[in-house]
Amino acid sequence: MGDGVNKSGSSQVEPTMKGWLFKWTNYLKGYQRRWFVLQNGHLSYYRNQAEMAHTCRGSISLHGALIYTVDPCTFVISNGGTQTFHIKASSEVERQSWVTALELAKAKAIRNMESEEDDVDAEESGMSEEPDVMRKLEGALNELQICGELLGKHWKNLAKPLSEIESTPDPDLLNSKAKEVCERATLFRISSNAMINSCAEYLKTAQTHGHKLVKLLQHEREQRQRLQEMVETLAEQHSKLERAANAHAHRAVASEPEEEDENEFFDAVADGGHNSDANDHFTLDIRTRTGVRRNSSDSSSEAEETQETKQVVVVTGSKHPNSTTKSDADATVATVATSNQDTKAGRRRRRTRIPDKPNYPLNLWSIMKNCIGKDLSKIPMPVNFNEPLSMLQRLTEDYEYADILDRAAQCTDPCEQLAYVAAYTISSYSTTSNRTGKPFNPLLGETYECDRTDDLGWRCFNEQVSHHPPIVAQYCEGAEWHCWQEFTMTSKFRGKYLQIIPLGSAQVEFLKSGNKFGWRKVTTTVHNIIVGKLWVDQHGDMEIIGKGAATGINCQLKYIPYSYFTRDSQRRVKGVVMDNGNVKWVINGTWDEQVEIAPVIGNTGTPSNPVYQTGTPVVAWKRRPPPEDSERFYNFTLLAAQLNEPEEGVAPTDTRLRPDQRLMEAGNWEQANKEKLRIEEKQRAVRRKREADAEKAAAEGRPYTPYKPIWFEQQTEEGSDVITHTYKGTYWTSKNEQNWCECPDIF
Structure with a gap:
């Protein structure tokens, strides 16, 4: 050969x-x-x-x-x-x-x-x-x-x-x-x-x-200078136009008759931003499989299947007056809202905000002009672009609405259970609609724990397990479910927008039923990086696949891209839950406000063009209102404001102890930038030493043990050849014993 x-x-x-x-x-x-x-x-x-x-x-x-x-x-x-x-x-x-x-x-x-x-x-x-x-x-x-x-x-x-x-x-x-x-x-x-x-x-x-x-060098310098002047001029013109347009819009709204205003606009804050006439039916393209995949979870196996796409029509059932307002989601809002005033024994009193964001001027173009086409995770950036949270903490925010998983655990029907899981995956994007700050890139070996068993009923642990490529491993456990994910991504800055494409996967297992479900996140795009107001969009297809006892059940969700040419609600998500190709439940809503689920009760169409009727929809998730002055502290939710709160007894590698992030939270950005450079240089020095040790071992003909995570280990997923980082289950025991002997010095 x-x-x-x-x-x-x-x-x-x-x-x-x-x-x-x-x-x-x-x-x-x-x-x-x-x-x-x-x-x-x-x-x-x-x-x-x-x-x-x-x-x-x-x-x-x-x-x-x-x-x-x-x-x-x-x-x-x-x-x-x-x-x-x-x-x-x-x-x-x-x-x-x-x-x-x-x-x-x-x-x-x-x-x-x-x-x-x-x-x-x-x-x-x-x-x-x-x-x-x-x-x-x-x-x-x-x-x-x-x-x-x-x-x-x-x-x-x-x-x-x-x-x-x-x-x-x-x-x-x-x-x-x-x-x-x-x-x-x-x-x-x-x-x-x-x-x-x-x-x-x-x-x-x-x-x-x-x-x-x-x-050529001289030519490039001249072109770069001209381009910088053009962009700065364009930014000034755009800002003037934006201010004029906003002023004109305010005058137009004030002068229009009330009846015309009601007929023209479809955003309804009281019911979660949904227009009932627009949402009583919708169409959706779903994929059906033909053939056989011998091992669907093996990313390296060769598929022997084909996919067909067909369009279905969903007609939602009529809503009872109280069916969408007196829901479990609203009850949860009330419970969490009062949790911070609860002084009962065993429940910690937590902070409700962080210091206000200082107003430091920054020439954005002077930094971003060198980043076009590059992976932003590998480019040193000042803290001015950040928010005082790390990627480990941002991933922990996925569990802000983990009570949906608690409700899913009570379901006896696996299809209904998957519908709630779908609502949970959608809820994890709710904080991204107005959060445009970049989280801190974790250092290799950095960890973050979040124990909220006393009030929210779950605890979560994260570790940065790889630097090239950057990978975060996470494990979270509730009373009746376990959830874990391995998160990595690619990001590219294209001048007008920044695109983030997640590559890792997440899974949840319900202990009572043994049902497992796995999914991958959709693409995130941040628009108006250089000119205009920053805004975030989520778009793409998500498939949640049943495993174990739930094999054969899957959910297809479509995150519809933002469009200026639609009268429908923006940030829409539509989907169906299927059992071996048969539609059982329908998901409909927006990823920034609320999600409704409804069972399918009939089909009046043909096999090639089905029309599904649903029962009365139920609000599976509804976004909690943010703190009144959240725009003053990075648009944080209540949970986000509590994630970086100092806590005793955490590992020496915990994000809460990271000095540059702590200084930024306190408003001392100048010192935070200095600390950030020091920490990054320290990490590079450690990496160079590891590379030198590896070369020395190779020259001497002896084995070299590369860096290994402390709390996770690489294992092959059950039933496949996919290698992921699996939680060892030793962190909380080490915390109880305060045994941190294996933790590296990273800060």
């Missing part, structure tokens, strides 16, 4: 590697022979070479991917969320050749943050030649540096057995050492060839384009 592997490179095409490998498909077929191609920072595979022209069976981006070996011939590639490839080579040398090539491609992808979309934009603008010259030269230099590092690493690995051969008189031992030398010499030869090619490419690129660099 080794002769099927080849590498090529030129100044126009990224280095490629192709060859036959064995890929895990599913438990019935096991490992199957597939044709793999490594090119342009992606690893793709096909059933045979002929398929390269028309059918790609799967592809994974190496930027931020995890690459690790399992045994002498097997290695795994995972993007930390949606995709995992288990691959087996025919020999250890072949495996190492692929792993080396993958590491090289990953390093190049990390150093080159510009995306393919940015390249297209540059070409369309007629300015592709200038950045292309710089990109080629920088890319050739980066490849040369990477090859040099790999060459040095493999030479150290080769030098040790060579020196041992010189000092070994035993002929039998010489034979075994000779085999080891041959294998490592092969790796050294591969690295040497790559180094030779890289040197030639760099020399050619430098000779071809070197004389243009000075002129």
Whole structure:
């Protein structure tokens, strides 16, 4: 199989590697022979070479991917969320050749943050030649540096057995050492060839384009200055237009007759922002599966199914006068509202707000102009863009309406239970409608606990388990349910908007029924980054899949993008719960106000065009009103204001002890920025030390143990080959004993 592997490179095409490998498909077929191609920072595979022209069976981006070996011939590639490839080579040398090539491609992808979309934009603008010259030269230099590092690493690995051969008189031992030398010499030869090619490419690129660099640099500076002046002028004009439009709107509203106003506008605050006429029926596209997926939860298995989409019409039942107002959700609002005045024994009195946000002026464009096309999670940003909460705490806010899960736990019908779970997933977005501050990026090893068993009935624990890619592992437990998730994401700034695409997954298990449900979050987009008022939208499709005892049950939700050309309510969410393809429950509402669920009681349509009638809808979730002056402290809800409240006995890695975040909350932003730089540099120094220790161990031929999370461990999900971080179950015991000996010093 080794002769099927080849590498090529030129100044126009990224280095490629192709060859036959064995890929895990599913438990019935096991490992199957597939044709793999490594090119342009992606690893793709096909059933045979002929398929390269028309059918790609799967592809994974190496930027931020995890690459690790399992045994002498097997290695795994995972993007930390949606995709995992288990691959087996025919020999250890072949495996190492692929792993080396993958590491090289990953390093190049990390150093080159510009995306393919940015390249297209540059070409369309007629300015592709200038950045292309710089990109080629920088890319050739980066490849040369990477090859040099790999060459040095493999030479150290080769030098040790060579020196041992010189000092070994035993002929039998010489034979075994000779085999080891041959294998490592092969790796050294591969690295040497790559180094030779890289040197030639760099020399050619430098000779071809070197004389243009000075002129191009000056041209780029002039273009950048002109662009900055244009954007600043545009921002001033936009602000004037926005103020004029707002003033005109206020005058128009004041002058219109009351009757015309009622006929024109459809936002009703009293009933959660829904217009009854608009919501008594709606259409929805749902996906139905045909064929069989041998293992639906295995992200690396090959699907043998197809999907069909059909449109259904849902006619909601009439509402009783009190059915949507005297609901369980309203009762919960009253309970939580009074919980902070409760002074009974065992219930802690908590704060209700944080210090007001100071008004510090900031030239937004001066910072954001260098971020276009890049992953915002990897760019150092001042705290001026942040809110005084970390990503660990923002994820804990998902449980603000965990009482919905308590109600779901009481359901005997798994479809009704899933309808409540769907309402819970929607409620987790309610705080994002007016929260535009960026949470702090957690440090590797940073943790956060939130124990609200005394008043809300749940406790949650989070840990930052990986830095590249950034991954948060979370575990939360209520009286009758457990919920856990692994959260990672990609984010891109495109100039006018910032898009955040979650990659991790979340699951909930109900202890009484044994039902499990899993889902992935939808895409979040922040608009008007440079000009205008910031606003957030959630959009995309979410599928909640039943597992275990709930296998065969699923829910499809559609988050409808914001549109200026609709009279319907904005931020709408529509969905259905299905049992083996049969619609049983309907979900309808908005992700920022409330959600109603209703059982299906009839179908008057045809199989291809069904029309479902529902019973009386029930309010499964309704947003609690925020504190009256919340706009003065980052638009925090009551729970958000309490998340960073100091607490005794927490781990030394707990977010509450993070100094830059604490200083920002207190309003001392200047000192907070200094602390933020200090902490980030400390983290980089620790990472450099780990890398140096790993290289030293490799040179000495001894194993090196990489960083491992303290409270979570990587395990394979039950019934699949997906590897996730699983809670060990030891944190709360360690807290009771105040045993923090394993916690690193990160602050």
